[in-house]
Amino acid sequence: MTQRLTPATAALLTLPPLLWAGNAVxxxxxxxxxxxITLNFLRWALAFALLLPLAAWVLRGGSPLWPRMRRYALLGLLGVGCYNALQYLALKTSTPINVTLVASSMPAFMLGLGALAFGQRITRRQVAGAALSIAGVLTVLCRGELAQLAQVRFVPGDLYILLATAAWAWYSWLLARPDDPPEIRSDWAAFLMAQLVPGLAWSALFAGMEWGLAPQSITWGWPLAAALLYVAVGPAILAYRCWGLGVQRAGPNVAGFFSNLTPLFAAVLSAAFLGEAPHLYHGVAFALIVGGIVVSSQR
Structure with missing residues (x-):
């Protein structure tokens, strides 16, 4: 598996964290x-409708999707059914910055899962890169003052996003271990559609459970419509496309470090849309996280 990082690959892996930060906000x-959880289902239902003109052939009876359904059912569960549902659930009790910070444990999940389940060797550079990135995360978490770490209080949303991060790490490793028919693997829309077919079923099941466990309501209007359009086109279709290509080119371990850019983008977007201004320590954290990316991707 290649670990080479080019400027084009770096751009592919930078866009998803930006879009995902917007997704959190x-x-x-x-x-x-x-x-x-209903938001997650509506998001993917809209994404399914948008992809249908590009990849309707995947749904046909003779499509190579059906013999590989076990693989796509797992990809759909992890990437479509679980990850964003857990993130939206976390945002009920936590802030976008805190959610994206907890999700920055991604490199540790990537390295640990790769070593335990996929036989990947962890290099010194990867450990050093992980240490730099975690230092950047802690810098934001303690607001530039180490004494603040003792006062950090976690909420249920932090547990949800940890589960989501573990699911995404597993999903990314499955992407890097291709077991797909050439017709699907070579067509990005077909590849995402293949995951959406079972993933949408998972999302509908979880949304049904949400409505069955407690009374729910939806406030329809332009704000919700605009939000659905954004989360379906940007963080869903575009981000998944770029992330998939980036993981294939650079490998899951290197890609995992780019996910640590998400809290920094979330800080900037939170300042713009939620009135939470960024500070100097955000810049320091950015330098540490980027340093971790550079160090981990060196041959």
């Missing part, structure tokens, strides 16, 4: 308009 903004 938007999820927080509409948390009072729609139930979190």
């Amino acid at each position: 938007v999820g927080r903004l509409v948390s009072g308009l729609v139930p979190p």
Whole structure:
């Protein structure tokens, strides 16, 4: 598996964290308009409709999707059914910055899962890169003062996002271990559609459970419609496309470090849309996280 990082690959892996940071902010903004797991289902239902003209052939009876359904059912469960549902659920009790910070444990999940389940050797550079990135995360978490770490209080949303991060790490490793028919693997829309077919079923099941466990309501209007359009096109279709290509080119371990850019983008977007201004320590954290990316990707 290649670990080479080119400027084009770096751009592919930088765009998803930006879009995902926007996803966290938007999820927080509409948390009072729609139930979190239902939001995930509506998002992917819209993405399914948008992809249909590009990849309708995947749904045909003779499609190579069906013999590989076990693989796509697992990808759909992890990447479509679980990850964003858990993130939206986390945003009910936590802030976008805190959610994306907890999700920055991604490199540790990537390295640990790769070593335990996929036989990957962890190099010194990867450990050093992980240490730099974690230092950047802690810098934001303690607001530039180490004494603040003792006062950090976690909420249920932090547990949800930890589960989501573990699911995403597993999903990324499965992407890097291709076991797909050439017709699907070579067509990005077909590849995402193959995951959406079972993933949408998982999302509908979880949304049904959400409505069955407690009374729910949806406040329809332009704010919710605009939010759905963004989360379906940006963080879903575009981000998944770029992330998939980036993981294939650079490998899951290197890609995992780019996910640590998400809290920094979330800080900037939170300042713009939620009134939370960034500070100097955000810049310091950015330098540490980027340093971790550079160090981990060196041959």
